[in-house]
Amino acid sequence: MIKVEGLTKRYARTVAVDNISFEVEKGQIVGFLGPNGAGKTTTMRVLTCFLPPTSGSANVAGFDVLENPMEVKKRIGYLPETPPVYPEMEVDEYLNFVGRLKGIPSSEIHRRVDDVTGRCAIGDVRKKLIGKLSKGYRQRVGLAQAIIHNPDVLILDEPTSGLDPKQIIEIRELLKSLAGDHTIILSTHILSEVEHSCERVIIISQGKLVAIDSVDNLTNRLRGSEAVAVEVEPIDGHPTTAEVQQRLEQVSGVSRVLMKDPRAGRLNFEVESLQGRTIRADLARSVVQSGWNLSELRAVGLSLEDIFLQLTAAEKKDEAGAEKEKEKVEEGVKQ
Amino acid sequence: MKNVLLICRKELNSYFASPIAYLLMAFFALIFGFGFYTATRDMVKFAFQAQMMGQAQPQNVNDAIIRPLLGFASTVALFLIPMITMRTFAEEKRTGTIELLMTSPTRDIEIILGKWLGAMLLYLCVLAMSMINIALLFAWGKPDLKPVLVAYLGLILQGGCLLAIGVFISTTTRNQIVAGGVTFFVCLLLWLLSWFTAFDSTVTAQVVNYLSIVTHFENFSKGVLDSKDAVFYLSMIFFCLFITSRAMESLRWRS
Numbered sequence: 001m002i003k004v005e006g007l008t009k010r011y012a013r014t015v016a017v018d019n020i021s022f023e024v025e026k027g028q029i030v031g032f033l034g035p036n037g038a039g040k041t042t043t044m045r046v047l048t049c050f051l052p053p054t055s056g057s058a059n060v061a062g063f064d065v066l067e068n069p070m071e072v073k074k075r076i077g078y079l080p081e082t083p084p085v086y087p088e089m090e091v092d093e094y095l096n097f098v099g100r101l102k103g104i105p106s107s108e109i110h111r112r113v114d115d116v117t118g119r120c121a122i123g124d125v126r127k128k129l130i131g132k133l134s135k136g137y138r139q140r141v142g143l144a145q146a147i148i149h150n151p152d153v154l155i156l157d158e159p160t161s162g163l164d165p166k167q168i169i170e171i172r173e174l175l176k177s178l179a180g181d182h183t184i185i186l187s188t189h190i191l192s193e194v195e196h197s198c199e200r201v202i203i204i205s206q207g208k209l210v211a212i213d214s215v216d217n218l219t220n221r222l223r224g225s226e227a228v229a230v231e232v233e234p235i236d237g238h239p240t241t242a243e244v245q246q247r248l249e250q251v252s253g254v255s256r257v258l259m260k261d262p263r264a265g266r267l268n269f270e271v272e273s274l275q276g277r278t279i280r281a282d283l284a285r286s287v288v289q290s291g292w293n294l295s296e297l298r299a300v301g302l303s304l305e306d307i308f309l310q311l312t313a314a315e316k317k318d319e320a321g322a323e324k325e326k327e328k329v330e331e332g333v334k335q
Numbered sequence: 336m337k338n339v340l341l342i343c344r345k346e347l348n349s350y351f352a353s354p355i356a357y358l359l360m361a362f363f364a365l366i367f368g369f370g371f372y373t374a375t376r377d378m379v380k381f382a383f384q385a386q387m388m389g390q391a392q393p394q395n396v397n398d399a400i401i402r403p404l405l406g407f408a409s410t411v412a413l414f415l416i417p418m419i420t421m422r423t424f425a426e427e428k429r430t431g432t433i434e435l436l437m438t439s440p441t442r443d444i445e446i447i448l449g450k451w452l453g454a455m456l457l458y459l460c461v462l463a464m465s466m467i468n469i470a471l472l473f474a475w476g477k478p479d480l481k482p483v484l485v486a487y488l489g490l491i492l493q494g495g496c497l498l499a500i501g502v503f504i505s506t507t508t509r510n511q512i513v514a515g516g517v518t519f520f521v522c523l524l525l526w527l528l529s530w531f532t533a534f535d536s537t538v539t540a541q542v543v544n545y546l547s548i549v550t551h552f553e554n555f556s557k558g559v560l561d562s563k564d565a566v567f568y569l570s571m572i573f574f575c576l577f578i579t580s581r582a583m584e585s586l587r588w589r590s
Contacts, residue, residue, distance in 0.1 A: 012587075012589075036369070045434075048434075048438040049437075049438060050434055050438050050587065051587055051588075052587055052588060070440050070442075071438040073438055073439060074440045076438065078434070078435075078438045079434075080431055081431075082430070082431045082432045084430070084431050084432040084433075084434050084435035085538060086345075086349065086430075086432060087430075088348075088352040089348070089349070089352075093348075097341065097345055098435065098439075100337075100341050101338065101341060101435075101436075101439045101440075101441060102341075102439055103440055104439065144434070272423050312516050
């Protein structure tokens with residue numbers, strides 16, 4: 001549905017997006033992840049034909065953004081970072097205007113407006129001026145605007161920014177209900193957002209593509225070893241921390257045992273396994289066989305947060321390494 | 336074409352949703368009314384004086400009132416036009432709604448034409464205020480209709496031209512005040528240039544005089560419909576809207 005090849009966007013002095021390639025299939029929800037200023041918005045603006053690429057190509061629903069912008073625009077719903085609303089218009093009036101602008105025939109427009117106001121839960125503010133609405137409502141009006149013409153592709157730039165937790169959950173549900181018929185790209189710098197609503201993640205940093213994979217694969221790929229949290233409840237000061245630690249270290253496949261702060265009198269440990277070993281069953285058995293109360297045992301998966309830091313840090317390390325190499329070479333030349 | 340009308344209607348709605356449209360109309364009605372009062376009073380006074388001295392001459396309402404009055408209106412319009420055009424693009428750029436327009440299946444030129452047409456219609460509403468006074472003249476006197484119509488046509492063409500310049504300037508900034516200020520400065524400059532170059536016969540002065548939009552209104556105000564002036568205005572409108580579309584294009588490449 002979306003195909004980006006070697007996309008580069010250069011502003012006067014800075015390179016905002018540097019040679020990015022990816023593909024998104026029909027009906028997928030893809031998260032576009034990166035720190036602020038990574039080039040997320042720029043990439044989206046290229047896909048929506050707002051900005052032309054400096055080099056490379058972007059293809060939406062089979063149409064190139066440079067050669068056939070009109071066809072691309074017809075098939076795209078776009079919610080920019082700040083919802084593009086006119087404060088002096090009423091919600092209904094605004095959706096009517098946008099609907100007509102997107103080419104919905106006037107016979108259908110009322111039905112479409114009814115439909116999207118229902119879907120985005122803005123039915124109770126339809127006669128209000130947009131300028132008088134709260135940020136959350138404005139955001140939802142912006143979303144309604146993006147889906148009014150039932151586009152094949154939805155591009156949402158930070159759709160949940162400025163919403164309260166309840167609204168965030170509502171928007172997530174809405175996005176999930178839209179997936180399938182629609183291909184959705186959403187950008188965010190909040191990682192849990194991606195974990196919750198996306199099937200695939202595209203991570204970019206400083207304009208470069210860092211990783212592209214499904215959320216599960218990405219966590220697995222980076223989680224070479226397993227981390228397990230173990231909680232033991234002592235009775236009458238027995239066993240002691242040292243005893244438990246010693247015991248856990250003896251379990252085969254354990255690489256190290258970290259002591260955590262005790263919580264409500266219970267002893268907490270984080271146990272890491274050697275590469276490719278599963279240790280949960282053995283850990284449980286050893287604790288129980290020692291006659292201790294095992295009150296909790298759970299796998300601690302790496303969060304996207306960790307993955308993200310690892311990936312971007314790895315990149316930085318590479319860069320630092322490359323620079324050192326370069327210095328060496330330069331020194332060699334001097335000598 | 337459908338999109339042009341759609342955007343034009345949206346523009347008009349937003350003019351009339353804010354006080355700006357009413358303010359401009361009230362302001363213009365007040366100033367024009369004052370000019371009308373002065374011109375009519377003077378004409379009546381001269382007529383009485385002439386009669387008392389026994390040299391009564393037929394007075395021409397067209398020459399004595401309408402012509403100077405509509406000339407005055409064209410000057411007042413110079414000051415109102417920046418206020419009409421300053422928000423057209425600057426506001427959309429500031430609030431980000433320009434992204435909505437530019438990512439919708441419309442062509443840039445449709446957006447520009449829609450906005451220009453919206454500004455034009457508001458300008459016509461403002462001009463319509465002056466018709467109240469002119470209608471009084473027709474009710475109580477017998478002015479010639481044709482020169483009045485030609486003068487109005489001139490006002491509309493000159494306004495269209497300045498509005499197109501204003502719309503262009505509005506695309507170059509995201510700050511309304513800057514857009515308004517620069518447009519005002521350009522209008523003022525055109526007006527001053529027409530004064531400076533009027534009695535100068537050097538080639539430069541003549542060229543500047545020709546290009547200064549205000550001078551082309553003179554023939555219209557006399558009731559003379561000269562194709563030279565009409566063509567000048569129309570091509571100027573075309574040119575300004577064209578460079579506006581180029582400016583929007585460059586907006587995409589630079590931003």
